[in-house]
Amino acid sequence: MAKKKKEAPLTGITVSKEDDFSGWYTELITKAELADIRYNIKGFVVYREWATITIKKMYAKYEKCMEDHGHLPLIMPSLIPESNFLLEADHVEGFAPEVFWVTEAGTSGDLPERLALRPTSETALYKMYALWIRSYKDLPYKRYQSCQIWRYEGKMTRPFFRGREFHWIEGHDVFATMEEAEAQVKEDMEMTYQMLQDEFGIPLIFFERPQWDKFSGAQKTFAADVLMGSGKVIQQPSTHLLGQNFSKPFEVKFIDKDGEEKYGYQTCYGPAISRIYGAMIAYLGDDNGLVLPFDLAPVQIIIIPILFKEKEDIVLDKAKEIIERLNSKYTVKIDDSDESPGSKFYYWELRGVPIRIEIGPRDLDKNQVVLVKRNDGAKFFVKDEELEKTIDDIANNYTKEIKEKSLVDFESQIECVTDKNAAIEAINKGKIVCCGFCSIDFDGELCAGEVEKDIGAFVRGTRVDEEKNKFDNCLICGKTAGCTVYIAKSY
């Protein structure tokens, strides 16, 4: 994926993504000014302007998708009373190690109980659902909120990927039947493909997570893994079949058509926009910096005037004319700073601007401009009268091109194995391992422990888009394989 590094300019990245993913990522977010890790609380970072603009665009697309699928927005308080947490036993046990607690207020404010900074909102929201939902006519009840959440992560944090505060959308739905809840889980997965693959250019696989790795309080968890270049995966949106695990303690009930009072069947879904952003820039980026889907770039077209003393005015006038022609449709900027053209090229490449327009006096003489595409470096000499059409063509195809390129890389990262040594070798080569496994129910947990210890990787679960088990035996215990699982290192 990575090209060999050219002579590095001062503003560019000095580490190859292929050789040292972590070093590359850190340089990317620092030099492209995406996040600042110097904020003085551990695990909390500042999202800088260039990242924030893209993250806001991602939110807008994802919220529209949620609404197109029947979800209405609401805004919940970000604090949750400790007593709410205690209502669902698995949930409190799972989240207890991760909660930040507010215990003091003002100079003399005694709080009647500890208040959690929400690590997720089930225990806040479902108390309200119990008040709002009355009848089968209120169902399906589909809501979402866009907000941040806080988790006191023990693992190493990394900007956007994993932090102690991150930004997500959470969808919380209630249905009259288990079948409808199961259908919602499928819809959540479809929305994930639609957003992450089609809009953000990130390939993924959905897994049903093993029982020991599900969301605290869920019956089943389905989670998307994005395969990073280095063979590691990172968990992305997950959707959870809650069944009646929460509706019973929280009393989310409705009067059904038959006049009976029944507990609702619930699902929840949590695409973490800031983490998706992290996966996106990590997946699509290259040794020159960011590569961004066209719609998500803070600046879509950068104009670099090639200035010579005597022709400065006419070049700048032409640049301004081009802005006028394009800026009703695109975000266009001109870089008329004092830097050299070469430095400007690197600067805007680093920031992933999809199209660069160069204009110099000789181009003007020829009635042309030079266009360069960020994703593949392709260069075009475009006649002035064809500029709009050429830009439209590039804009329409740019994200598609990124996506196709990433899909090619995708399947090549998986390796099927039937013995442990081959698995270890594959993992060490940076592959995802596919193998037989006894069970993703709790009786497979021991074997999963061995995978972690001996292979240094994790059982991600069974692949949702794979119908049949293709192996005879469990890779670890040798018993008849109940399923095919995937094993990978994860961020």
Added chain:
Amino acid sequence: MAKKKKEAPLTGITVSKEDDFSGWYTELITKAELADIRYNIKGFVVYREWATITIKKMYAKYEKCMEDHGHLPLIMPSLIPESNFLLEADHVEGFAPEVFWVTEAGTSGDLPERLALRPTSETALYKMYALWIRSYKDLPYKRYQSCQIWRYEGKMTRPFFRGREFHWIEGHDVFATMEEAEAQVKEDMEMTYQMLQDEFGIPLIFFERPQWDKFSGAQKTFAADVLMGSGKVIQQPSTHLLGQNFSKPFEVKFIDKDGEEKYGYQTCYGPAISRIYGAMIAYLGDDNGLVLPFDLAPVQIIIIPILFKEKEDIVLDKAKEIIERLNSKYTVKIDDSDESPGSKFYYWELRGVPIRIEIGPRDLDKNQVVLVKRNDGAKFFVKDEELEKTIDDIANNYTKEIKEKSLVDFESQIECVTDKNAAIEAINKGKIVCCGFCSIDFDGELCAGEVEKDIGAFVRGTRVDEEKNKFDNCLICGKTAGCTVYIAKSY
């Protein structure tokens, strides 16, 4: 402003806004399902769907306005270390009584110091500004973030108006000179007029706040007051001239053109979107419920089919055809529930949908529909072929009409007085008092205390759009009046 109440339907408001503003407001937010006050932490409420949709639209407009005026977005952590707070003495003193503190994390997590839930972000952000700003070339430095803030309010909370968590935009700007900072304060006020008056239909007056009532850490505070129907005011966006009060302790410095290192001059600006929403619905609403600016209505056009058994299909078909014709431009819904037409009228009036379309079989025979406008109840019979044009006309003028109506009410609420008894009488009648005052510098604080004690109202400051003092003596101490101030009750 309020009409005498009609026979109240079950879904409608039973209290007149004029007679009992508080009761009216509580019914409005409850019956129109805007907020739920039953969340189990004092001072924290849930923003329900109908309010959230409008608040999101308000955010989108305000963010665009901030960006059009040169501000870039960023996202700060919501926790601030206590040590940051201690850097600016007035600031910590002012905010100490209002801060929620995080003191525990996880099951064993000892935090090295207390972390504040941000009550405002100066002390988080300016530490970063010290790292980011280097040279005069970086200035002006204009940034904003959209976020929520937490304040442990002692005063009575009221949904949207005042809560312990609210949602705002905060702008933080740095300049090379005091003159530029002062110009920014003016620009902030212009943005406020542009948004609140022009877009949201809420009339306001900008005051320079007395020194004893300024933002903790500011040199000067300019705050907008919205005059509510009942003669009370509510503070809305305020902009603060910080000068170098923060840049010195936080070391926000730059190398100027002359090679000297200098401290920046700062301003900050805080339009609280959720509070503006509260003021908007309170100001524009009437005894039938919400009145909303056209762009901000979650549903802009509601179609009510008048159904009779034998003609049900053709009426519903017509309704669907109309949706098809309008929904590329407008948010259109049909209410085909089992409720009676009368109940539906009240329901959607309560929610402030700007245009109601009624279609019955007799209208179909006449090739017409009935349109009713929410803001003034005006009713039109519109020929089918003129529907689009009529809707466009209403849409284009609706917010303007609301605004003109509110501006007429505005000046009539102010009464000029020259003695204390007249002031008391005017305040009791629900007026805003205009009078002479010794000073809004600290030497006027004693007189202000008397205003509070004897008149039961507050000195809001000097009016920014008023050039000269128009009184001879201070209303309270009788000394030569240094300025003209306004006195009002406030929410």
